[in-house]
Amino acid sequence: MSADRFQEPAPWPQPGWRRRTYDVIFGHDTPAGLRFDLLLIIFIVASVVVTMADSVASLRARHETLFYALEWGFTLLFTAEYITRLLIVERPARYVRSFFGIVDLLAILPTYLSLLIAGSQYLLVVRLLRILRIFRLLKLVRYVSEAGVMLTALSRSRRKIFVFLIFMLILVTVFGALMYLIEGPQNGFTSIPIGMYWAIVTVATVGFGDIAPATALGRMVTSVLILIGYGIIAVPTGIYTAELMNTLKGQIDDRECERCGLLGHLSDARFCRRCGERF
DSSP: OOGGGGOOOOOOSSOSHHHHHHHHHTOTTSHHHHHHHHHHHHHHHHHHHHHHHHTSHHHHHHHHHHHHHHHHHHHHHHHHHHHHHHHHSSOHHHHHHSHHHHHHHHTTHHHHHTTTSTTGGGGGGGGGGGGGGHHHHTTOHHHHTHHHHHHHHHHHTHHHHHHHHHHHHHHHHHHHHHHHHHTOGGGTOOSHHHHHHHHHHHHTTOOOOSSOOOSHHHHHHHHHHHHHHHHHTTHHHHHHHHHHHHHHHHTBOOOOOTTTOOOOOBTTOOBOTTTOOBO
8 A cells, every 4th residue: 555545636727716625625735724624624523423422322312313413414514525525626536536535435425325224324433534634634644655565465465364264164164063963953053054153253262152062072172173273373463474574575675884884774765774874
């Protein structure tokens, strides 16, 4: 994930109301743009607080009408903002496909979906993702690129992790069927899928306890699966860590500091990490 994906679209080329509005909505270096972003963040936080309060039964019973009005008020406000962004950018399709374009759209969809699917308005907490704009306000966009290192490592390890997941699927299927045979419906193992659910919970060492073996043989199998779980739970972590180290090594060259002789600096480093000598 590069910082470019977090950049806003290019400004409207012709002067006029679109350009002036763009300077306010996308102009993070201007006083008006800064005030707009800060006000937007306040509204985002307020809308999420309202959504969270609406999920509390006692508060909803007393202020249901108020919460409903506020949710729609915030949604209409963010909808107007989203439409305005589409009108003032040079290439609306690029904005729609951008990271913030997708987040802005997801921030308003749950309220409209609530007209069709009851309770979907509680997904409005996704609006918190819009606060990521604070990275631009605090001039921290360059640090977002550091997340690309982790995503690159995850991408490189995806085949190994996929093989691991296939192995885990086979494992829980075998143990799920085994427990269905040993324990049976009388002890809660009413089907092989239920046994697989129990095996997943057990091998992950979560142990909800909603389904538990009652026979001695079943408990022995459970003990074996728990030990297996402890042994393999670190496998995906190890795979990812190894790929992360390989990714980091790819960013390190053999540049030597002329002052202190230290080797192994990042390829884009401009100063020695030991003595501060400029390259």
